[in-house]
Structure formats: C-alpha cells, structure tokens
Amino acid sequence: MTRKLLFVAALMAVGLCRAEEVKVKSPSGNLEVTISDEGGKATYCVSLDGKQMVTKSNLGLNTSIGDLINGLKIVGSKTEAVEKQYDIRNIKTSHVDYKANKLVLTLENQQKLQMNITFMVSDNDVAFRYGIKKGPRDKQRTLIFGEATSFNFPDGTTTFITPQIGPETGWAQTKPSYEEGYSVDGKLTDKSHYGRGYTFPCLFHLSEGWALVSETGTTGTYCGTHLSDYQPESGYTIAFPDKGENGGFGSEFVAMSLPAETPWRTITVGKTLKPIVETTVSYDVVDPLYEPAYDYKSGRYTWSWLLWQDGATNYDDQVKLIDLASIMGYEYCLVDALWDAQIGRDRMVELSKYAQSKGVSLMLWYNSNGAWNDAPQGPRNCLNSSLARNREFAWLQKIGVKGIKVDFFGGDKQETLRLYEDIMVDANRYDIQVIFHGCTLPRGWERMFPNYVASEAVLASENVFFGEGAAIHEPFDLCLHPFCRNAIASMDWGGVIMNKHMSRDNKSRHSRKTTDIFEMASGITNQTSIQCVAMYPNNLTELPQFELDFLRQLPATWDETQFVDGYPGKYVVLARRHGADWYIAGLNAQKEPLKLNLQLPMFAGKVATLYVDNQKGEPTKTTVKVDKKGIAKITIQPNGGLIIK
Structure with missing residues (x-):
C-alpha cells in the first residue's frame, strides 16, 4: 500500500473512532446532560451549575433483535423546548407548569439497527427512555433481556437506600413487596443485605448536593426494575426481576411489540433537599392513559x-x-x-x-x-x-x-x-x-x-x-x-x-x-x-x-407543597397548602429537643395556631407570632411533632 493510501486509511480510522458528544441543558441552563458514544459505548453524565452530580454512566439495551449496548454510534439528534401544564387531584400539588428541553438521540449499531434515547431535562430533573421503531428483516417484536443503564456518583457519596429481597420470601411467600428497612448515610461500596441490589427510589448524598433516582411510566408493557449492587466501574445498574418472582410464573424478561418505548429513568438533583421533596418528575413525563369514568373523591x-x-x-x-x-x-x-x-x-x-x-x-x-x-x-x-x-x-x-x-x-x-x-x-x-x-x-x-x-x-x-x-x-x-x-x-x-x-x-x-x-x-x-x-x-x-x-x-389533598427544613431520618418540616390555608407540619426523630428558626413567608407578620408538645411530651394548642421576615422560632420535642396553621 502506498504512503498516500496509508495516510487516507489512517484518516478514515480516526474518523471512525472519533467520539460524538451531544449536550442538552435545562431551560435555565443550570442542569446539563452530556451524552457520548466514545469507544462504541453510549454514556451520559449530569452536572448542576458545573458540578458533577452523575459521573460517566452507561446506556443501552440487550435485545433479541440485536446488541444495542456495544458498537454504538450517535447518528442523529434533535432538540426542542417542551412546555405543558396539567391539573391533578391526587399528588403533592394540584397544578404543574412543566418546562424542559427535549433531546432525541438516534444511535446505530454495526448491523445498522437503530435505537432512540429521549432525554427530558428540566431545571432539577432528568428523565430518559429508550425507543426502538423497527427491527431488522421486518421483525415486529423484541425481547428485552436487560439494560446497560447505570447511575454512577462521585467518590464520597453516601446512600439512603433499601435492599431488594429475594422471591417467595416473607409471610406466605408474598415478597418482594418493597417492605425492607433503609440504610442511612451508607457507603457506595456497601453490599446490599440480600445481595440483590436496591429497590426504587434511591437517595444519594453527594458532596455537592443530593440526587434521587427512580423510574416512572411503567405499565404492563414492561417490568418493574431496581438497582444492582454498586460496581466501581459502572456504579448501580438497572436490574430486572428475579426468575422466581410472581410464584415463578411469567418471564423475568420483557416482551415488546415494535415500535416500542421503555419506561422513563428519572434523576432529580439539587444543591439542597428542596428539589428532592418538591419534584413532580414522576408525573411530568407521563400522560393519562384513559379518562376517569366517574368523579373520584379524595x-x-x-x-x-x-x-x-x-x-x-x-x-x-x-x-x-x-x-x-x-x-x-x-x-x-x-x-x-x-x-x-x-x-x-x-x-x-x-x-x-x-x-x-x-x-x-x-x-x-x-x-x-x-x-x-x-x-x-x-x-x-x-x-x-x-x-x-x-x-x-x-x-x-x-x-x-x-x-x-x-x-x-x-x-x-x-x-x-x-x-x-x-x-x-x-x-x-x-x-x-x-x-x-x-x-x-x-x-x-x-x-x-x-x-x-x-x-x-x-x-x-x-x-x-x-x-x-x-x-x-x-x-x-x-x-x-x-x-x-x-x-x-x-x-x-x-x-x-x-x-x-x-x-x-x-x-x-x-x-x-x-x-x-x-x-x-x-x-x-x-x-x-x-x-x-x-x-x-x-x-x-x-x-x-x-x-x-x-x-x-x-385535609387529604394539597394544592402546593414546599420543603422548609430537614434531614432524612432525623427531622422534617414541610409546608402544604389546601385551598387558601397553609399547614406547616414537622416531625423530630432525634433523642434531643430540636430548636429551629423556620422560614415561613406565608405567615409573615401573623399570629398562627400552634400545635406542639410541651417538655413532657404532652400535646398543647397555643399560638405563635411569626415575625415580619417570616421567621418562627420553634422547638420540637424528641419523637414529637409540630403543626402551624
């Protein structure tokens, strides 16, 4: 081969190996997701205000119609702004204005089989899912054997997670049923109690803030998934059900008719716990499957x-x-x-x-x-x-x-x-x-x-x-x-x-x-x-x-929810609004009285009704004066509570 041909071949090889990188930001620009196909592997990472919240993590599907994990190349992308408003009667708020930037990536494997990955990125939430439009040789269906999807976090991250238990365990073989205890501030490298990973949702405390990982949009077209144990290279990976679940009946894999889309994987991030508590991402990226046939009452x-x-x-x-x-x-x-x-x-x-x-x-x-x-x-x-x-x-x-x-x-x-x-x-x-x-x-x-x-x-x-x-x-x-x-x-x-x-x-x-x-x-x-x-x-x-x-x-329904103060497992103070009325509720799980200066702008300059325990743990009803800056000084007794209304 002549030098000229060798040079051209080398250039072609470099072109084939060059990684494609695509970025999408939230409407405010504070949250950014970067997706890459370096080395034929699709990966993503998430940063908030320039700080890494999710480090390099894997993407991909293992299917019966082709390998959509290895040998992948980004061959197309499209971004658009999304705005939608909806009313809902049965969650933490009654009205949501959702704004996000939507990125649809097209990836192709070496056999020219394509997969889409759709990202929805709002100011504190990332949601993504996979889509397959058609299979090779007129295939109309596929099995999903598993996902490469993973979630990796910076060193020093601690965990608030609950273990997945094995099948046909518990009373009358009725587990798994999401009824296990949580670890608090555990290490990333800790092994799960039953060796089967962790059930959603999973909360992580990062040096730069917090991240909450879960999934949404799951119906009978897919299975419910959970997270594997942590692996240093990949982090936590999406895991499918155990073969023995459901009394051993039914497949642990997923069967889908094409075209098909998976449920959404969700990540909520924040410098504080406020975005974690107030997130509505579980509902933002899904839509009603049918109209209510009746006027259901809470x-x-x-x-x-x-x-x-x-x-x-x-x-x-x-x-x-x-x-x-x-x-x-x-x-x-x-x-x-x-x-x-x-x-x-x-x-x-x-x-x-x-x-x-x-x-x-x-x-x-x-x-x-x-x-x-x-x-x-x-x-x-x-x-x-x-x-x-x-x-x-x-x-x-x-x-x-x-x-x-x-x-x-x-x-x-x-x-x-x-x-x-x-x-x-x-x-x-x-x-x-x-x-x-x-x-x-x-x-x-x-x-x-x-x-x-x-x-x-x-x-x-x-x-x-x-x-x-x-x-x-x-x-x-x-x-x-x-x-x-x-x-x-x-x-x-x-x-x-x-x-x-x-x-x-x-x-x-x-x-x-x-x-x-x-x-x-x-x-x-x-x-x-x-x-x-x-x-x-x-x-x-x-x-x-x-x-x-x-x-x-x-009340049983709420028009608005705001995080006021707290730390997981120690104490929590929330503000919820029902109609025109605000309710402040606090719980203290600690062994000592908890003295708080609460920021309550909705009560600024007002005298409010206060339900609180005295030093003996006995219930009292009194009043509290909230100053003009909206500050209320409150003490919550051990294992005690607080209500302001």
Whole structure:
C-alpha cells in the first residue's frame, strides 16, 4: 500500500473512532446532560451549575433483535423546548407548569439497527427512555433481556437506600413487596443485605448536593426494575426481576411489540433537599392513559384491622368504625381481609347500605391471588382474571362500594405489572378507586390511571402493631420518606395512630413511641389522596377536644407543597397548602429537643395556631407570632411533632 493510501486509511480510522458528544441543558441552563458514544459505548453524565452530580454512566439495551449496548454510534439528534401544564387531584400539588428541553438521540449499531434515547431535562430533573421503531428483516417484536443503564456518583457519596429481597420470601411467600428497612448515610461500596441490589427510589448524598433516582411510566408493557449492587466501574445498574418472582410464573424478561418505548429513568438533583421533596418528575413525563369514568373523591378513612386485627372483620365491629367515620366526617371506612367469610356477601350488602345512610362509603380488601402466593385470606380468586374482575366490580358498584385495597402481589415481572394495570383499568368502569398493599412501587400511576389512589410499598404502620422495634423505628421512618419513597409517589402508610398502646383496650401490649402531635402532623407529611386516620371509638372520649377538632378537618389533598427544613431520618418540616390555608407540619426523630428558626413567608407578620408538645411530651394548642421576615422560632420535642396553621 502506498504512503498516500496509508495516510487516507489512517484518516478514515480516526474518523471512525472519533467520539460524538451531544449536550442538552435545562431551560435555565443550570442542569446539563452530556451524552457520548466514545469507544462504541453510549454514556451520559449530569452536572448542576458545573458540578458533577452523575459521573460517566452507561446506556443501552440487550435485545433479541440485536446488541444495542456495544458498537454504538450517535447518528442523529434533535432538540426542542417542551412546555405543558396539567391539573391533578391526587399528588403533592394540584397544578404543574412543566418546562424542559427535549433531546432525541438516534444511535446505530454495526448491523445498522437503530435505537432512540429521549432525554427530558428540566431545571432539577432528568428523565430518559429508550425507543426502538423497527427491527431488522421486518421483525415486529423484541425481547428485552436487560439494560446497560447505570447511575454512577462521585467518590464520597453516601446512600439512603433499601435492599431488594429475594422471591417467595416473607409471610406466605408474598415478597418482594418493597417492605425492607433503609440504610442511612451508607457507603457506595456497601453490599446490599440480600445481595440483590436496591429497590426504587434511591437517595444519594453527594458532596455537592443530593440526587434521587427512580423510574416512572411503567405499565404492563414492561417490568418493574431496581438497582444492582454498586460496581466501581459502572456504579448501580438497572436490574430486572428475579426468575422466581410472581410464584415463578411469567418471564423475568420483557416482551415488546415494535415500535416500542421503555419506561422513563428519572434523576432529580439539587444543591439542597428542596428539589428532592418538591419534584413532580414522576408525573411530568407521563400522560393519562384513559379518562376517569366517574368523579373520584379524595378523603379520609377509618380502619379496624390495624389494632383490632382479623377478629374485628365482623358486622358489629365494622358498624362501630362506620359510626366513627361518620362522627369524624370521614368519607370512607376500609373493611379488611376475611370479610367474605366473617361477614358474608349478603350482610355486606346490608353493611354498605348502613354506611351510606351515615354518609360513609365502604372500601373492601381483596387478595390479588391467583396462583402466585400462599396467603390464605379471602376474598381470593376475584381479581385474577378479566371475567372475575368484571363480575366482582359490577357487584361492588351495585351495592355502593367506592374503593378496593388489593394485597399480596410479590414481584415486578411484566406479568405482574399487567395485573396491576388490568385491575385499575377494569375498576374505572365501575366507579372504583384502587389502593395496593404488599406491592410494588407506583410509577407515575396517579397521573396515568385516574382512579388510582396510592400504594403501600413501604415498611408501614402495621409493623408498629406487630413489634415494639418497629414502634421505636417509626419516627425515623416518617422522617425519611418525605425525601425518598413519598417524594416520588403517593404512600399509603396506613394510619395516623391515636391509641397510646397497640391494643384494643389501649392498655396492654407495647406503647406507641411518638407523641399525639407527631401522629397528627404525620397526616400532613405523609401524602396520599385518601388518608387513613387509625382512630378507634375509645379515642372520642380519651383525646383532648382540640385534637379531635383538628383530625376532623385534616385535609387529604394539597394544592402546593414546599420543603422548609430537614434531614432524612432525623427531622422534617414541610409546608402544604389546601385551598387558601397553609399547614406547616414537622416531625423530630432525634433523642434531643430540636430548636429551629423556620422560614415561613406565608405567615409573615401573623399570629398562627400552634400545635406542639410541651417538655413532657404532652400535646398543647397555643399560638405563635411569626415575625415580619417570616421567621418562627420553634422547638420540637424528641419523637414529637409540630403543626402551624
């Protein structure tokens, strides 16, 4: 080969190896995402005000129609500004103005198979997803075996994360169900407790701020994913469900018809925790899948099972909880498991009629089963097929039931996600709202499914009943979730607990470790559009009148949410607005009194009502003068609470 030809060949090789780099910034320019195809690998990184928040991390899909991880080249890009406004009734705010810059990248592998990656970049949020328009040789479908998608963070980052547990574990083989404990300020290199990675959402404390990682837009067209254990080179990688989930039924992979798009991966970043708490990215990048067939109502509900347990699912005890809901002005009463056997369908007709006469609507518990767990509680086999669901929902509508709580799913397979979707879609035709327990994390469902309310997907209040250890841990839990679990989705924690002891007689078993004001404030810091107030008839005579008055008017929906102060697992102070009224709620999980100078511009120069514990942990109602600069000096007692309104 002549020198000239060698020179030309060398130039061509350099051209082929030259990395393409594409950048997209947020509307304000403060947040920047950089995507590269260096070395045939697609990678991205995220910076905020010039500081690295997400370091070099991988992109790509492993599919049955081709390798979309290796040998990739960016062959096209398009950027446009996006603005949309939407109203929503059942999240932390009632109206959202969303502004972002949208980047659509086209990448091609060596066999000319193409994949799109769409990035939506707003001032504190990044969302991205993959798309495949068509396959090779007229292929109309593909399997997704996994993702290269990863999240890497600067050295020194600490973690607030909860481990993924293995399949067919827990009571009656009903896990994984997102009910494990969180580590706090852990090391990136720490191995997960069960060796299976971590469930979403995952909160990270960086030297330059905070990052919250999750996903949204997941339906029955994909599986729910989680994060792997940390690897020094790649960070945390998207992991698919375990083969044994859902009782071993269904594939751990994903089957998609082409063209296809994956769910969104989301990253919220901030110098402070304010963008983390206030983010709406879970809803910003998705749209309603169908119109609500009915005018669904938010509200509060009473629930016998938390302290009275299985034996209370009888007609007479449910009448007591209905009467309590009526006295308190609550809209709903939840009748839990075993009602089919211990009340019966004929008497359930009577019970629903009685509730309606008291201005209360019933919600009924169901087992999701099917064949995927051994949980014996009924009703069973009522929601596991379209025929069974439509028959059951028609009956519920006929007798005036307005909601269901569906329990015991155990997994994130595509097969399981289809069931969630099918339940919500079918329920919408019959004026039924849906709460899930023993379940996966909701991923944008409040906006996608208009009759969806909330999911448990957290180590919730029932554990406060089960053991004193969980009661001791409750303050920590409720000071953590506004920054992670409840920041990205509605959370049915399952009860503002007003009994002093975890028993029906309110004297035996272990005590509650939080103050009354803590519990009342948790009804504000915990966000769900149908809020459980786990009161019992004895509370009507045992609680001070001012507590009863507050609990009667406790809102369940919010028009605006603002972060005021806090640190995950230690304390939290939030401001939420309902109509024209602001509510400031604070919780302290620490062992010492917490003295705060709160910035409350909405109360500047005003005298506001203050609910706070005294030094003995006893509830008081008084007033607080907020100065003209909006500063209020407040002390929150250990395991205590604060409400200003």
